[in-house]
Amino acid sequence: MQRDLDTLLSNSERNFILKALKEEQRIDGRRPFDYRKIQYQFPADEDGSATVQLGATRVMAVVTAALEAPFPDRPNEGSLRFNVELSPMASPAFEVGRPGEAALEAMRLLERALRDSRAVDLEALCVLVGQKVWHVRVDVHVLDHAGNLADAAGLAALAALMAFRRPEASVAPGGGGGGGGERGAVTLHAPDVREPLPLSLHHLPLAVTFGLFEGGEAVVLDPSLKEAAAAAGMLTVIATTHGEVCALHKPGGIGISLSQTMRLVRVACAKAAEVAEGLRAALRGHETARVARRVCRRGAQGADAGALLDDAAGAVAVVPGLGDPGRAAAAAGGAHLDALAGSSGARNGSGGALEPGGMDSSDAEEGSRTSARPGEPRKLPRAGLVAAAAVVGGARARQGPSSLPEQAPGDNFEAIAAMIAGAAQGRPHSGDALDLQAAVKPKSGKRAKVRKWQPLGT
Amino acid sequence: MSCTELAGPGPGSGKELLRANGRSAHQLRSMQCERGPLQRADGSARWCQGGSVVLAAVHGPRGTASRKEDPERAVVEIVFRPRSGLAGPAERLAEATVRRTVEGVLIAALHPRTAVTVVLQVLSEDGGLLACALCAASAALVDAAVPLARTFVAATLAKTSEGVLLVDPDAAEEEAADAVATLAFAARGEAPGDVAPTLADGVLACRSAGPLSDGDFLAAVDLGRAAARCVAVFARASLEKSLSALV
Amino acid sequence: MEFVSPEGLRIDGRRPQELRALQCKFGVLSCCDGSALFQAGNTKVFAAVYGPRVADIRGQALHDRALIKCEYAHAAFSTGAARRRRGRSRKSTELAALVRGALEQTILVELLPRAQVEVCIQVLFADGGVTAACINAAMLAVADAGIPVRDMVAACGAGHLEAMPLLDLNHTEAATGGLEVCVALHPALDRVVLLQADAKASVDTLEAVTTLALQGCKAAAGAMREALLQHVRSLAARRGAI
């Protein structure tokens, strides 16, 4: 049946995996103690979400926080909750509905790694004792399941918690309001007023999973789906970067000797440090991009908003068939969509209108990568942060159709998007609208997510 | 048409109505479509509409539990998962809307007793989520090579308190709007090699919430159709690009 | 609080041994095989019957008799008390089991091997005597569905307040926590199908209250029988069978 899909393996495949392993070979070309390639993605414009790709396994974690009353038994602590959903998106073997055994196991593992090991300082989440604390929730979405969910989910959750920023909250002195309301007045500061705060993490626990074969003698790190199906058992070690072990998890399967276990724990500690280093580097890249954006936003605020308005008004895309032709023509350089949607030569026609001026395609390419994966460690573009941000915006705006052929295989269609959105040469197109938003109307520049945190009790 | 007046100063005035995010009233946000990002699914697509991003995965047509199957056609199952938290009534209504829309274009009689499952995962939300989910579902169904009579595209409109119709609103605009409407249209090329798909005359799916006058609503349908046409052109171009790698 | 006035009247104006006004309606729902609405005073209960049909889950089917299933739910606003959370509580599971027990003894289950009869009960307003009302509503729906039964089953409650047996307690009377019994009876066969008593009481009291409840059952059975016959007559007249 379909539901056995993930664990189904033919005998010859199993034998092949085992035989290759005897020669220290794995079917995807790795050595026994190699991780698959780990990639991190942090969305540029939000705090608290991370996508981790471990080979083809892809997991997204989203951190959200709400300021509410604490649990009565722990009045001076916030809380940390994990929710893992194995939706059919990741694998046809997963079913909709209540979390199954696998999801519960993954959830429990995250709790052991990040909450029970006291990795996150919950007392620091207290704003007003007994009244208001931060309840932090981590939703882990498995998007693609190609083996070793435990490590990928742990890494995604950790990355999201490290990238998470919460608005600063301050308590008004005096505390007592009117009448019987003894609730203190808690003020939340918008992110553009006070820098949002990161969570304080005492250590970085990482899950390292081994697949065990042949009575525990043969071992692979980071087993793929097929290896997991062939394995006789699994062992997950949760280790910190300082060589401490937070938890061991061995769900069933064959038993292994103590000496082998200790050997694997040592390997796990070394690997955890290695992986954490990559994670830190990715976060540094994300942090730089974040600062660059903030500086850009501040800079734009200082600039003449009126001028920007005029500039932006120069080019607009008009939805065809509704606006009158005169107005569309007035849109300087804007791709008129009637032309685009016209029967023949559509791309050539509009391409002419959008021919980029003065920027070669390699620059545009870099711009596109920057925008696509801000989380990747990368060199800072050009001098100064303000300039850097401007270049990013400019490059993105300028990629016309001419940069299409060089684009990464991710099928990033921003160029066509720009064409449709009607972005013109040299002006920021709507992809940057979020930055511009702050410039044009500073008060409404908050993101939707942020708007949930409104000042309380003021 | 009335909506031209509604959209702000007339053509001669030289000043366009500008939104807080620098767009004009009839301007869509930038779109991205990544086809086949997932390995396990039979088909998948990631659709970005400005700040809203939805990942869609399609499984099937494949066998399903016998209580769900239909002896004469393939059944459609939709799973809509929010970015954080658990699925509630809003998500279930979105599931129903996407399901009926997919049922409208799927050639279901070809695969009796099977199910086509579409899983939609919100990666990031900033307005126009239903339209984004519909587009992602459409792209993923195409990627999965499920037999479809047509594809479909969708667009979102918002009517501001000043009575202006905005195309493709972001979350802040949706929040402030009097009414929001999502419209989906079936699309297909009318001739081989057609770059610009033709949209069907009628509305395939529609959901409006908030007070509107009849005129506003019909104007919104027209405007939504025009906006959806832009989306269809983009979807087609993105599809051709992804297929060109195969040829 | 005084439950029986010196004139011998209860708070809702009844005499101690008086039933509330009963009302029975049939065929109130369209998509089931039989349905009924039973009202005793304010207490209002819908029942629907699906079946007999092949058991949903083959493994549950019994080879020598029909499987009786019972679902019970009450509206969140059904009682005078604060709004209760929905969902199956222990009490509603217990009620469903009581109704199922009464029906299993009533329906000629051995005539319908491998089949399933499902009874769904929805309480809209619970003003005392809910168990009895559920059983009566279920009986009427079963009869409406044309499922063969041994006999009618009619249920009625009675209680003991202020040293006096009272028939068919309403919510206010029942909330005192005194003795309350619920009896279900096959009137033609004269067999007690169900007897349930809460709170402790002397044997004499129990006997007095139970006897009163039995009389209530017979009265209720009469009313239900009359309503059923009336229903059949009107149906038959419409079809021209009589």
Place this chain on the structure above:
Amino acid sequence: MAAVVCPGDRLHPVATHRAGSGTYVHQQHIHASLVGVSHLQPPEPGSDDQRPVVSVARSGAQPVLPQLGDLVTCKVTKVNPRLASADILCVGNRPLDASFTGIIRLQDVRATEADKVEIYSSFRPGDLVRAEVVSLGDSRSYFLSTARNELGVVYAKSAAGVQMVPISWQEMQCPQSKLVEKRKVAKTA
């Protein structure tokens, strides 16, 4: 003589009457088990038992059940290499209230060259089939047969969703796409 009765009502002693449908016997008496109208039928003239039969009929008509030898119309729900399953919808021209499943086994599809029959080229899910009840089958389904000229598929839709027209005793054609599909076609008068 007709009277409206309620379940449990004592009708007649067993000594003088026989229990028919809608009744049961308890302690030497016939009781009604249904709400409905009771009827007395005179005994069959030649039989040994000369007691009249008392029965209670529900107000509605008696349910229709498929009997051996009945011609039924059914809708195919499932096919596999050995048999086709179908829901029986009508017996003769009377519709059934409840749904009954029937199966057409490979050997019952047609009378001639029964060993060359393939289920897949005889029926598809959704087809309406006229068939004969050949056996009450097992506890789950009736056994049906289409092994006669006038039995077989009477209505089928093509992939395009259009009703197909029979073009031979084993082929039907879609009038829209002109595609020919194989069926065990019923010969209509």
Place this chain on the structure above:
Amino acid sequence: MGALVQDTLEPDAFRKLYPDQYYARFVAEGLRPDGRPLLQARPTTIALGAVSAADSSALVKIGNTTVMAGIKLEVMVPVDERPQEGQVAVSVELTALCSPDARPGRFSEAAHCLNEQVSTALRSGGVVNLQNLLIAHGRAAWVAYLDLYVLDADGGLYDAALLAALAALAALRLPHVDVDDEGKVVPAGASDAAMVLEDADGQRLSAAGPAGPQPIAHLRVGSLPTALTCALYNGQLIVDPDRDEEARAHALVAVTVDDRGRLLGVEKQGGRAAADAAALQSCIAAARVRHREVASLLRQALHAATVPGYSGADS
């Protein structure tokens, strides 16, 4: 009579075997199997106060479709962000009675959808001004738990559910209460010894009960949104389809309008047929006609229940 029974069997068999053709033939004649013309809605009744345990209740029947709405009022502390507002919490349940597929316990997709649709219509129509539910700024407000039970599901559930919700809200009466020094809610004008609305067990004394506070205020509803579901079938518009017709329809369009002529929602959840502007306009026109019928029914019902309730857009 017997002959007639015999005659009706043929069409029954036809209906069973060829349900699509059976229906198409009717529609082609401008009629429907239940005898209605295409543009006629089913008979509708509204009964208020069916359940006196609720603070307000309404039983709505549209043909066979039956929906029961009940409102229970409770006192809450307003949330920090909205200190001047109460709440209306809608929940919808498809009871086990309503159709053979419905199962109790878990919320079905249909129940969730209805919940969202009704909440959206009430919100976007501005039916309840939440500030009217305030008792004391930042300290106490009413929360109206609006529970909808679908007792019989025979098509047009949204229309019936919205009507039941609206009728219950329009008939809702709020007890006059004060907040005493300790922050407890007491009946207005009651002496200190008067019973508190919430006692220690959370048992609330019914506002309408004999011991409850006497003065009451009606919750005036801001508008009267009603909905009409139309089916598109072979290019024809079919008003208020029942369950069987809904299953057969090529597409369904639900239009919500209110008494000020505003269009509060148009919902078409996909389907095989597309709706062009003309079809949408006919649906809207049909919804307006239906609104007049239903609104007058509702006013009659409210009047009969001596509820001044809704008195026009100016309130």
